[in-house]
Amino acid sequence: MAGPNDNTITDESLFSDEFLRQLIAVGEVDLLVGIPSLNNANTIGHVVQAVHLGFAKYFPRDRTVLLNADGGSKDGTEEAVTSVSLGDPHRMLAPQLLRTMHRVTTRYRGAAGRGNALRTILAAAELLRAKACAIISPDLLSIRPEWIDNLLRPVYKEQYDLVTPLYRRQKFDGLLISNLVYPLMRAAYGLRVREPLAGDFAFSGKLASYLLERGISPEDASPYGVGIWVVTKAIRGGLRLGQSFLGPRIRASKDSTQDVVSMIRGVVGDLFRCLEAEESLWLDASGSQPVASFGFSYDVILEPVRVNxxxxxxxxxxxxxxxxxxxxxxxxxxxxxxxxxxxxxxxxxxxxxxxxxxxxxxxxxxxxxxxxxxxxxxxxxxxxxxxxxxxxxxxxxxxxxxxxxxxxxxxxxxxxxxxxxxxxxxxxxxx
Amino acid sequence: MTELIMHRLTGTLENLLGVAADFLPKVLAMLIVVALGWVIALAVKAALKRILTMLKFDAFSADSGVSQTLRKTGLPSPSELLARIAFWVIWVCFMVLGLGVLGIVEFQQEIASFFQFVPHIFIALLILFIGILAANFFSRAALLAAVNADLPTPRLLSGSVRLLILILTVTMALEQIGLARNTVLLAFSITFGAVMLGLAIAFGLGGQHAARRLLEKYTVEREREKEEDISPL
Incomplete structure (x- = not known):
């Protein structure tokens, strides 16, 4: 029977020689943060800075790596990642670094999309034997170094396997999640995961191996299906789920997320497919249980979403x-x-x-x-x-x-x- | 005289009996062929129905909307319909074969023509079936897209898509069976051209103000409304 680590060799085929060389140079790490990107040159620098400061402030003694998996950007995203300067740690109220903070960027193989980016990050996490990993969106304007602590600590220190975010949303924002995705998944699987689409989330090395073992199909690799797939597989694997408060989530890009039609087709279609594939998991379940929550929840006054x-x-x-x-x-x-x-x-x-x-x-x-x-x-x-x-x-x-x-x-x-x-x-x- | 009459009558009767003796076995053979054809057709019908059920053909047809169309017109399920068509085609073939056994010279040529024609009928039926599938699928897709894009008269758009595909399909099917080929093609060209010209005139001249309003609605107003659209995620 194949064990979780048996996939390592196969997964190396995902890597180019150059990328593999970089990973070997990094060696084993404790924490890994992956940033999937595609033409995010304008915002990714800010995210990279926040991640590194998060490492410096909250995990100064641990071995860390930031991995940018790019889908073939043409706007200089990779250069934007490599050229980010952290400035003076003292000025940023961060302690002096005790270890080298690694930063690796690569173009993943296959078509651009969150599925292939996730697969590359999972495989790298397994190769580097990372204990806790996180995925962070490249276009976040509201990210703060605290997010890294809030997401990674429950995995790293409390042995949780998947930590999904809790956002403070604008009024009437995310109505598809609150009216359909969250309650339907909660009723099905019996777990109250408030943000099951999980744009930013953390996971253990164990979950990374588990997900790699199951493979990501083209359906799972759709822009919307990845989050649902990760949460569902974690529940299927009987792994420990938690959620962590991150505060408001403000993104720079208003790409397809503004298109209600493609959004519903994508999200709901992927969710229904996932439910169908895992029907044995939920047909007999009833009621629901809360999921452990971390982080300090605070109120933010946000302008409500205007609805016509x-x-x-x-x-x-x-x-x-x-x-x-x-x-x-x-x-x-x-x-x-x-x-x-x-x-x-x-x-x-x-x-x-x-x-x-x-x-x-x-x-x-x-x-x-x-x-x-x-x-x-x-x-x-x-x-x-x-x-x-x-x-x-x-x-x-x-x-x-x-x-x-x-x-x-x-x-x-x-x-x-x-x-x-x-x-x-x-x-x-x-x- | 009487003797002559009797002789002629006897000869005629003998001839009649001879013809009957020659013809009756042929009739019997024909009946056997027809009966055998009925049994084979019935067996094929049952086998085809079972295969189509195993292949979930009805579900596939329901998926493309054919089942609903058949139901509306009082026809049975697609698998049942195909099985029945196969039954009748096979049995009719055997009936025609049976007629051939009779050895009537006039029939022979017609029978040969019939068997040359059968594959064309099959292909025409197949074209029709695929055409109906495509017409249902694309008209429904057009209806949904038009409704979700908030276009005016989505049913008209959907109906036009269905009509165009069906006209094309029927034209192709009729051409396949060689029925008044030129007439059908000409009729199709005239109809299609007339519809397009009519639309162009109606929209370009008669409805130029409406067209302007419509275009304005879907450029200027749409941009404004999009800003106030819902944020599902």
Whole structure:
């Protein structure tokens, strides 16, 4: 039977000779931070600085390496990484360095994407026998050296295997996560991982080997699937999960994350695929358990995300009217009737109840599993309904504060857990 | 005289009996061929249905929307339909073969033509089936894309996609069976050209103001609205 380290030789084929030479020069390390990048020259320098200062301030006696896995940037990202100067550690309130801080940059093999970047970082972590590793986004404006401590310490010192972040978000930011991804994964796997898409996270050497052993398929390697895949595999492996408070997450790039259509197609499609692949893990599970949280949680006043509700409601109503035939195939009879009734333009106010939203999501997940229609089409059919849900959710919580908003999300999660038998029943319907 | 009549009658009767004796075995052989064909067709139907079920053909058809279309028109499931088509094609072939056994010279040429024609029918049916699949798939994709992009009249767009693919498919199928080839191609060209010209005139002249409004909506306003769009992650 193959052990976790048996993959090391194979994984070396991921490395160029030059990269391998650099890794050999670094030798064994305690901590590794990987930064996947693609045309992030403008922001990556700031992230590299924050990571090194984090190493210097919180892990001055440990062997560390920063690894930039680049997807073939054309804007000088690699040069930006190598040319970063840390300046005077004293001025940065960091102690004098006791060890050399290594910095390695490489172009990973294969197509540009988070999956291939992650694979390279995992393989390097295994080769260097890193005890704790983290992945950090290259376009973070809000990163601080404390993030490195908050993410790595629970893994390094407390023997956790995966630490996902807890962000302080703008009001109404991340509604797909709070209304679908988080509660659905929580109801399925029974663990309350608040940010399962995990843009920035830390993991143990043990988890790195475990993930390499399972391999990353092209589906897992999609921009959205990686985080979901890592969390799911960690749960599957029975590993220790924690989460750490990082504060606000502000990114420089507003690339595809602003495109609701591709976002839902990517995230929800990957999530449903993962649930299907791991159905034996969750079909019999019920309820949910909290996950250990670390770090000091503080409030930040952030400007709420502006939502054009009028437009959302109009798109929801038009969408449901136009897609009736498709929705009828996906949704249960009762659910479809309620959604259609809600989309009736003669109704003055839009109210999308939690239970109806949960049943809708469960119907979509089950229809996806049973392939009642082309899967890509099903994901697209969910978009108008999600818009309706967002419009209703934001309208009803227009003046809610952070605590009230969190309570509303908790109520929604409980509805997901309560209605899980409905999901199982729909999931197991014959094709 | 009476003797002559009797002789002629006896001769005619003997001839009739001779023809009957020659023809009856052929009829019997024809019936056997037809019956055998029925059994073979039935066996093929059952086997095909089982294979298609194993290949999850109905699920594949449902995936592309063909099942729903068939259901709407009162037809059975795709695997059942294909099995029935195979049954009838095979049985009709055996019936035609049976007619050939009768040895009627006039039939022989027609039968030869029929067997030359059968592969074309098969290919035409296949083209039709794939065409319906493609029309359903792409019209649904167009509908979803139009709805999510908030385009006006998504059904019209989707219906146009379906119609164009179906027209193309039917043209190809008819061409395959050699039915009025030139007429069909000409009709297709005229129809397609007329639709395009009509759209160009309607949009360019009749609807120039509407077109301007539409373009403005999807350039200027869209940029503004995008800033206020939701932030899902």
């Amino acid at each position: 509700r009028k437009r959302l409601i109009q798109m929801f109503r038009n969408g449901v009217t136009e897609l009736q035939d498709i929705l009828k195939t996906i949704l249960g009879e009762e659910t479809f009737g309620s959604v259609r009734e809600m989309a009736d333009p003669s109704r003055e106010r839009l109210h999308f109840p939690d239970e109806l939203w949960v049943k809708t999501v469960y119907d979509f997940a089950s229809a996806f599993h049973r392939s009642v229609l082309n899967r890509e089409h099903m994901m697209q059919a969910l978009i108008p309904i999600f818009r309706g849900r967002v419009a209703s959710f934001t309208l009803e919580r227009h003046s809610a504060d952070d605590n009230e908003l969190e309570a509303a999300i908790e109520d929604l999660c409980l509805a997901y857990e309560r209605l899980k038998p409905y999901w199982i029943e729909r999931w197991n319907l014959s094709r």
